[in-house]
Amino acid sequence: xxxQTRTLLFAGLGVSLLMGGVxxxxxxxxxxxxxxxxEEEGFLDxxxxxxxxxSLAPIPDYEVPGVENDFLKVSLxxxxxxxxxxGLALLLGRLLRRRRQEASAA
Amino acid sequence: MHIPDGFLSPPVLVxxxxxxxxxxxxxxxxARKSLGEQQVPLLGVTAAFIFAAQMLNFPVAGGTSGxxxxxxxxxxxxxxxxxxxxxxxxxxxxxxxxxxxxLSALGANVFNLGVVxxxxxxxTHQLLLRLLPKGKPGLLGATAVAxxxxxxxxxxxxxLQLAVSGTVPLNVAMPAMxxxxxxxxxxxxxxxxxxxxxxxxxxxDLLTSLKRPEPEGAAA
Numbered sequence: 001x002x003x004q005t006r007t008l009l010f011a012g013l014g015v016s017l018l019m020g021g022v023x024x025x026x027x028x029x030x031x032x033x034x035x036x037x038x039e040e041e042g043f044l045d046x047x048x049x050x051x052x053x054x055s056l057a058p059i060p061d062y063e064v065p066g067v068e069n070d071f072l073k074v075s076l077x078x079x080x081x082x083x084x085x086x087g088l089a090l091l092l093g094r095l096l097r098r099r100r101q102e103a104s105a106a
Numbered sequence: 107m108h109i110p111d112g113f114l115s116p117p118v119l120v121x122x123x124x125x126x127x128x129x130x131x132x133x134x135x136x137a138r139k140s141l142g143e144q145q146v147p148l149l150g151v152t153a154a155f156i157f158a159a160q161m162l163n164f165p166v167a168g169g170t171s172g173x174x175x176x177x178x179x180x181x182x183x184x185x186x187x188x189x190x191x192x193x194x195x196x197x198x199x200x201x202x203x204x205x206x207x208x209l210s211a212l213g214a215n216v217f218n219l220g221v222v223x224x225x226x227x228x229x230t231h232q233l234l235l236r237l238l239p240k241g242k243p244g245l246l247g248a249t250a251v252a253x254x255x256x257x258x259x260x261x262x263x264x265x266l267q268l269a270v271s272g273t274v275p276l277n278v279a280m281p282a283m284x285x286x287x288x289x290x291x292x293x294x295x296x297x298x299x300x301x302x303x304x305x306x307x308x309x310x311d312l313l314t315s316l317k318r319p320e321p322e323g324a325a326a
Contacts, residue, residue: 020158090150
């Protein structure tokens, strides 16, 4: 991989961590498009919460449980989520490529 | 636009889930054959970027907010099938780790935000790249329209699913969803265009959408 590609990828990850870990604190807390439509048109009540999903989710609603500081609880959630997504997608890509290399070597 | 549990009927959940699973399956199959070496880290960075950017809700008129989707960006960078894989990774993490988006609606969310967003974004981009003049303005124009349309059509798909599920009549859901997402789509277009402009300036070879169709396996 060229140095320039590497730089670009690191910059992309850096910008992502900045968005997830810092800027996310100032995100609008207004309902999003679908939520707003559901509220306006009176079907928000139809939404239900899967209690198992909620209790198993380690960071429900993008706030790390047990962290008091308002900034830190969101910031940590953003950093963790960004890194987990990066790692999982990278792992998936690696596995998919390795399989091909094994297949072509065989 | 993450659909919670309870909004969609079982038949709609199953239908969207089956289509999403099939697209992820085809994506995995294709990636095994043609995923390029450079695309592996790009897959990771794209997923990270989309997750982080999705946290940044921006205010839209009338007490509502919108956030980035990312399927069009992922499709332009990596191709539509790899984009669906990236979106599936992000949506699974959001549902399982952050309790964002219902677990039963995961298939529907992958369908709207992933499958629809990626194919609409990719198709529009490919079409406009041929229609618009070559060069930077053409590329960025195509990108902006593809990103906007991917969110607009995805919201229409969501409205259709809500109506078919009997949650809200189509003549109510469709204009409301399309209306607010026409505005949210502007944010999508701005972010997608900014990223594509940056990548095009630094490493245009990373933009899958700019590549000529290659014979199978030649992408590596």
